[in-house]
Amino acid sequence: MLWNSLTIFRIYQICTVIFFITALLACVYTDPVSTKQLNENINASFSYIFLNNLKVACLLIFLGPVTFGLGTFTVLIINALVLGGVFGSIKADLSLMRLLIPHGIIEIPILLFAASIGVKLALNLLKLQINIRLLLKHLVIVIIGLLVAAGIETLITPMFLKGV
Template identity: 35%
Template structure:
């Protein structure tokens, strides 16, 4: 069966997105495991992550929170995309680290009693349902730009990667809006 150039690009995108999603889930599970087995280390990592987020986004609400969240996430997505030219490794690192942090943070927050499990899930789920696929899409685009430019996969892979990156930027805008304005209401935070 011969696939057209566009179909090949789509097939590569689906394959890479699937692999990255599996990596994200496995690393999130690893974050949960580390938080359970090494709770003191997990608390230290949790504090460091909290400080890093506070520095980037701050403790603001409304439009400023929305813009801070969007710019932070867009920076991560842009890094996953643009730095994909380095053998497609950086997108993987970004996805694995983010999965690990998500698993660790949720486990620490729940196990420490800071939030009950339902509230913790509600603090992540509304925007996470859009944000995580958006980051996975940007990482997919980063792997594809490497394959398109440096592995001689062709211009179609490169163009498809750019379209995927643009899609991730739009999805992150939606996720930031949800995180700034809807998640706090749904989670009661």
């Protein structure tokens, strides 16, 4: 069967394709908005950003086995729609990309990895082969990646906000 041979890397590739196609479609169909009223006093704390991203990662991971992957793909697609909508709304002023790229280059791959873990857990549940030790290693990778991304978003992104 096909699902017997799917590695975490192959699942990651599938999640990546789904995510970026969805984000691209959302970007194309979103009208740009004026960014002149951008609030420079955005102050999101490290813990708020980290916990919000951790919540999304946990949904991506643990909805997998509960919903046989459907919940994971739903959360993945919703996040792609949000990101694509943000890109679409700022496509008139691409300088705002400086606010998203520093932490996004870490956060997005980590969330895609979390989605891959969720799908793999669902497939492993069907085979009755859950490897708790491997799951814990993957969770540590996700948590470390989200800590780094939240650190960049709270420490480095505000420096770019002043230049926008």
